[in-house]
Amino acid sequence: GAGVSQTPSNKVTEKGKYVELRCDPISGHTALYWYRQSLGQGPEFLIYFQGTGAADDSGLPNDRFFAVRPEGSVSTLKIQRTERGDSAVYLCASSSTRSSEQYFGPGTRLTVT
């Protein structure tokens, strides 16, 4: 079946602009996670959704970052007033339940110029 998909695959934006990154999880997966991976580093947790609600948003770096999952499937990560330090690969993962194995998408590479 289809895996986790993310769009766009690449996004270049200017400093100060607003961006939205989209994640389509595996069908039927109730848990959805966002991670951020900077160059040469491992992914870092941002936020976790169980269904429509954000169960853990402790990894969001500041209030410029926000994520939604209004119908419990597709999720959008929103970044306001982008900064050059936001440049990274943003990874999405989903799992069938909270405790089961996470499956990762290919990521969105965000470059802020």
Add this chain to the structure above:
Amino acid sequence: KQEVTQIPAALSVPEGENLVLNCSFTDSAIYNLQWFRQDPGKGLTSLLLIQSSQREQTSGRLNASLDKSSGRSTLYIAASQPGDSATYLCAVRGVDSTGTASKLTFGTGTRLQVTL
């Protein structure tokens, strides 16, 4: 706060050699541990997942061990091939106050190159 360290940061070996990648973590209260492979510009591919109650998992030429009490895991790759060249990431799944699985904490990875 859980911290995950991977040694070495980079490794180059000739084809056919057996090799070991190391991962250590600071908090032994884990739900499970997972090894991933990441190819340049790509997402993560899960290789092996070890539950906290298990000591090892095997898949083909890969064997992962877990010593939870000492906070260590190793990934053993037998008879390495050029196609094994990639970055290998270790990730630890924590446990929250209710005993439920929480977030993954990743190491910085080991970049492996297998030469002909």
